[in-house]
Amino acid sequence: MEFFSTPKDIVITSHQNPDGDAYGSSFGLQSVLTNLGHNAVVISPTDHAAYIGWLPGVEGVINFEGKDQPKAIKLIQKADAIFCLDFSALNRIKEMEVHIRVSRAVKVLVDHHQEPEDFADYVFWNEKAAATCELLYLMCEELGWEDKIDKDAAICLYTGILTDTGSFKFDATTADIHRIAGKLIEKGIRPSKIHRTLFDNQSVDRLKFLGFALNERLHYLPEYRLAYFKFSQADLKQFNSQKGDTEGIVNYGLGIEGVIFSAIFVEMEDMVKMSFRSVDDFSVSEFARENFNGGGHKNAAGGRSFETLDAVEKKFLNLLPIYKEQLLAQPA
Template sequence: MVEYFTDDKQKLDLYLDWTKKAKNIVITSHQNPDGDAFGSALGLWNYLKQFDIEKVTFISPTDYADFIAWMPGVPAIVVYDNKNKALANELIAEADLIFCTDFSSGSRMKDMKDAVLNSFSKKIIIDHHEQPESFGDLLYWNEHASSTCELIYQMIVKLGHESMIDLDVATCLYTGLLTDTGSFKYPATTPEVHNIAGKLLAKGVVPSSINRSLFDQNDFEKLQFLGYVLSKKMTYLPEYRVCYTSISEKELKKYNSKNGDTEGIVNYGLSIAGSVMSAIFIEKEGLIKISFRSVHDFSVADLARDYFEGGGHKNAAGGRSNLSLEETVQKFLTLLPYLKSQLELQPN
């Protein structure tokens, strides 16, 4: 699906009218934000702050991990938690416009879902995930884009505001490009992605600084936890070309694991020669959070949608389960014989 409101004069005029009249704008992204979620939302926030708008607020549905806590604009974020819920609900209720970045399903806003969906504000969705829900009044959408940050950049340029991409905006957008392309190695890394990255560097972005902030600021306990998971918890099934990992809440507590410490672990499974799919199952707060990764034409988005209440991209998707950790893993394993022929067809 591809839909850009900027390509339709009537929709573009609506956007320009709404933003011109807006006094209170809210930006939000999905729960447990990653680099693209924060990069797109904060990039948009830093851009809109340059206009004559009374109030622009980024409300995050959940708290965020340390590896993205350095980004420009983070201190101003309102987290939708017990401390700030009343304030956040008030801001959402009074908003003229709500921008939803890097998600398309209301459930991705967790406890904030009802407040946003029941708001009378106009809603603009900017995203690159498959099969969007229809709660947006305007869409800037391309499921083939590398990241939502790529779309934010393109949207700003199409609106004639490239000069307003200052260093803060550029830093946020480059972060999302970098993380959602796996440091520019995933298939969605097109010539256009490198072209945009180059233009962001010209704004003053320092790649080595961003890379170090994202990837080289680990706690010692986090590295110990990673070593434990890789050595004790990862299982590879060569007959299916599948790797899976399961982590209990007890194990998270044992290693004092913080929000974001499990980010990226699922990718290690794909580094095994011949591996086609990797999955990780994480028990937390009575729910099993699942992340899937794959290569080539094997769609983990279909798997997540069909069996685990999720979705995403063809090669990167997520889901959840209300079963126990053991029952969820067993459910996954019982599916593998039915998927074997698809997995075997993939090239090495």
């Protein structure tokens, strides 16, 4: 892109409640753009969970919901370019949506979710990609920016790939993902350290919460080849649950022999947040989009509802007979 051949003021943002791929891509790109001579800042729609708070660059992030919102709005207004990472629709950035939508900055979308909204000037999108961090690395290759990926950027990009591939076990894990991971390792990163920091660094409260989830809140419905978890605000408060503590729990449902669909329902202050996971050809993205105001990927999606937790659970259970034939038809 000729546009980026001279220094620019650039805003980088990702979806609300950022995960490893959202922050990995954000701070990885910030490092690359800084090394290219640009003034790049990361603005997050919401605060982040502790498990990704160690990433290089996080200390400089601006939380749009925090005290620096006026500063964030000014940065958006003066930006020459805005990179939108790891989300396909502007409603995924909460209150930032209106400011990004009316901005006259050049907008660049880099994402791998289904059905991207048509708002960006440049789009680097592939729903078959395992992670936005994968796409960012490929974009850097195409633009000749690969040499600007330093060790900090490599740590961030590897983190996004590691988390969104489920430690290289999901179906989207390809030979090219391993090639990219190898290139990032050559930048001097330590994969074992990144893995330990992400997954072996939990609080005692979180481990007790996980035990509670598996013992008390796991529902197994073999007649649908399904498992699901349901957490009230009281459950979260009981274990001093922090942002991100429910992350990954939904995957435990798929660990049950024969289960091909797993769900989690979490009662928040203003809504019920849900995540869906599947294997093989059952599309949880379609399920979420058709029933719970959500979407995502074929085998990993999210949704939300403003009904009560019990009402959401009842709706979910009432939907299952409609999908039973499709669920039972999946390979064993």
